[in-house]
Amino acid sequence: MNIKRFLLLGIVALYAIIPAWGQAQKVEIRGSVIDDEGEPAISIVIRDQNEKGDVYGITDLDGKFKIMADPSTTLHFSGFAYASKTVKLKGKTTINVVISYEASMIDEVVITAKKVVDKLLPEPTDIEIVGNQYIIHPKVKIPKEMYKPNTRIVVQPMLVNITRKTQSLFRPAVVTGKEYAITLERMMEFDLSRDPLAPFQEKTQKIDKNEVIAYVDSLYMDNPDDECRCDIYMYLVEYKKLAYKDTVVIAKGTVNPMRFFTYQADGMKIRDEKYIPKPQKQQRGDRGEVKLNFLINSATIDEKDPNNQRELEKMRLRLQEIENDPNSEFLSFSVKGVSSPEGPYQSNLKLAQKRTDSTLKRIFGFLNGGTIDAIKDSTYTEGVVASWEEVAELMEHDSLPTDKLREIINCYPDNMASQYSRILRLPEYRNVILTTYLPRLRRVEYSFNYSVMRLLNDEEIRIMYKQDYKKLVPYEFWRIYLNADNDSTREVICRQALEQYPKFMIMANELAALLIEQKKADSKLLEPFVSRSAPTELLCNQVIALMDERAYNRADSIIDFLPDNDMTQDVRAIVGAYNGHFEDAYERFGTQGGINEVVLLMAMKQNEEAWEKAQELPDEPLSYYLRAACANRLDKVSEAYAFIKRALNEDPSLKEIAQIDGDVTDLLQQLEEEKKEQKEKAEKTKEKTETEDTETEENGLNEERTIKQ
Incomplete structure (x- = not known):
């Protein structure tokens, strides 16, 4: 049982504020008090021996206490909603106590009609729901025979959520007799701010010579459809003595005619074209690899090799395709040459660099002078030597044994010369490694970035989306979304677009509208975009989502952002109806007749008229x-x-x-x-x-x- 408490909870602590006098020699006793579920028990009063004994102190918000007491005594623990418990110290200075909830918490007290002079008499009331507010009007009569100058009375209403098995406290009300107040002021050293119940002091009304406590309070709750009741705990204290306590159920169920109110609110699409993504110049990347054969120990490409001709032609066509596109522009270029690891490392490195430079020269031969001038400051070349580790990986990929090769690599991890001299002696070197795997390492790689202004057509976008949706820009997501043929596909596209572009507002709104139509509204989608300057359609969708989630107060907070026009009138009226603006809602919906008219009349407590209109409803x-x-x-x-x-x-x-x-x-x-x-x-x-x-x-x-x- 989790009880939502006020910071100053501990109604029984009202009589713990009067300290004990004439205390004997004591030692410090520390400990903690928890409930049956292991939660800290707050504001548990600790006394000597029994409920009439001297008060030593109360537990804090963590259920802990530190008191001065005789280590041979018995401590009495009691608290609001808990059954009392005694613990013998037996010389201990540290104790941990488990205290149980009082079974009477769920008992219901029936008030009879006879005259009662020895009980506080609460009147039955209603738990009214307006939006997310649970409102009560507690009224408790204090018989004149009970109300004395030396007493203090506390009433504490509690909302019991039967559905969720939780309790929440309303604001308590405190009435203090004159003599009690004078004594309390002295004990507080004339500083009543030290009295935890001071903020809850209420003025009483005198009715038939009896004092009456009457006030209004409310609690915010997220679940207005839960089954609830309201209990009221009542205490009367005479200085250190708890003279009276009682618990009464003052309300069962919640009064909320708006639970029957019906409305149709459709998702809205943003109509202002300024929010639609525009095509923009995008930087795109491309890369390629050419397998070029060079003359032995030379940086010159073997022009007689037909494979070289095919590789160079493939590269030429790709580069000229971009260069000849008036909407494209090269931004940067890089070439990397890789040589195989056999032979001296430095010689291989120099050869790799020379072959890289040779390849770049051939590439530039495919481009015009203007393009070369434009990218010469952003062109990079690099020559590297492949490792024997790469040879081993290629062989393992082909399921060939590499135990001896790896043994050499591991023995000389940072010495390629030593590796080569020993690998050269392996029986498989000439027939396998030299002829098959070393040539596969010799390559030239190139990559470039370019920008393109040309709009991709819908078919090109569709192909790109199918290949990798993460490459799409907002405009392309928007096009693929518009061309989708069903809501399931549209929802997937929206979520993918928001995954890549979380601030893609119009796409978030489209998804929100889709979910509203499917009765699956999600207020988290549009929450990041809500502001006074946000599109009206987006704000309306957020309001509808919050209403569907029963977050009526939060929906009401957004209404101030909405303009007052034809588009927003229904939304404003619906939110107003659920937040207590029944008259305005009646002007909008009441004249339409039917159930909504009856419901709004009941909400306004125009019960006679509601009864008459209810007779006109279909049977x-x-x-x-x-x-x-x-x-x-x-x-x-x-x-x-x-x-x-x-x-x-x-x-x-x-x-x-x-x-x-x-x-x-x-x-x-x-x-x-x-x-x-x-x-x-x-x-x-x-x-x-x-x-x-x-x-x-x-x-x-x-x-x-x-x-x-």
């Missing part, structure tokens, strides 16, 4: 239900009972709503009692019938015996 289960709620508000008990019975008979699913609806929970209870009575009556009738049958059978047997005699 169907929900109409009967609303008639029952209206009749119950007007104390038309028999009609209310008849309508709720009919509603639940025709649509049993309405019972789930009735169980949490404060307008009809008492009617539901009557139905349950009636069913129970009918069941008991049926059982008694059955029992009586069986008894009569047995008696008849016995009488028949007796008559038969008499005749025989």
Whole structure:
């Protein structure tokens, strides 16, 4: 059980603020108090011996305490909502205590009609829901026989969420007698800010010579459809003595007619073209590799080799394709030559560099002078020597043994000359390594970056998307999205686009609109884009998403960003309706009649008119239900009972709503009692019938015996 507490929780601590007098010699006792679930027990009062003993202190927000006490005494632990517990110290100076919740927390106290002078008397109330606010109007009568100058009274309402098995505290109310206040002020050294209950002091009203505490409070809750009730804890303290405590259920269910309000809000698409991505000059990269054969120990390309001709032609066509495109422009160029590792390392390195330079010269021969001048400052060349490790990897890829080769590499890891001299002696060197694998290492690689302004056509975009969607720019994502033929594909494209471009606002809005239409709204999508300057359509979609998630207060906070025009009127009215602006909503929707009119009239507490309008609704289960709620508000008990019975008979699913609806929970209870009575009556009738049958059978047997005699 997790209880959401005020920082100054610990209602029973109100009588712990008066310290004990005349204390004997004591030592420091430390420890902690936890509840049954291992959570810190806050504001547990620690006394000597029993509940009337001197107060030593209370636990803090971590459930810890540090007190001065006789190490041979017994400590008494008690607290709000907990069963009291005693612990014998037996000389210990550190203890850990587990305290259990009081079973009476869930008990319900029935208030009788007779005059009561020895109890605080709370009146039944409603838990009203407006948006995400749970509102109560606690009212507690303090009989004049109980309210004395030397007393302090605290009432603490608690919202019990039955669905989620949690409790949340409303603001407490405190009434302090004059003598108690004077004593308290002295004990606080005339600094009442030290009194944790001072902020909750309430003025009472005098009604029929009795004092009455009456105030309003609310809690923010995320789940307005949960089943709830409101308990009120009441305490009366006479200085150090807790003279009275009681708990009463003051409300069952929640009063929220808006749970029946219906509306249709469609996702909106941004219409302002300035938010649509524009085509822009994009830098694209390309790379290639040419297998060129050079004359032995030379940087000259073997012009007679037909393979060289094919490789050079392939490179020429690719480069001239870009150069001849008026929308493309080379930005940078790099060439890397790789030589095989046999022979002296430095000689191989120089040869690799020379072959690189030779290849670059041939590449430049394919380009015009203007292109060469434009990229000469961003052209880079590099010559490298391949390692014997690369030879081993190629052989292993072909499933050839490399144990001896790797043994040499590992023995001389940083000495290529030593590696070569020993690899040269391997039996497979001449027939395998030299002829097959070393030639595969000799290569020239080139890469370049270029920009292109030409718009890719839709087919080119489709091909690129299919190959790798991560290469698409926003404009291309937008084109592929527009050409998609179903919502499932559109959703995938939107998510991919946002994966690459998280600030892609129009795509986020498109996805939000899609999800709204599918009844799967997600407010997290548009949250990063919400601002006063955001497009109206986006703000409306965010409001709708928040409304679907029951985040009514958050939706209301965005309404101020919306202009007041035809596009936003419905959204503004819907949000207003759920946040208590019922009159404005009625002007917009009430005149349309139907269930929404009845619901809004009930929300405005115009119960007579709501009852009249409910009679005009078509005869169907929900109409009967609303008639029952209206009749119950007007104390038309028999009609209310008849309508709720009919509603639940025709649509049993309405019972789930009735169980949490404060307008009809008492009617539901009557139905349950009636069913129970009918069941008991049926059982008694059955029992009586069986008894009569047995008696008849016995009488028949007796008559038969008499005749025989």
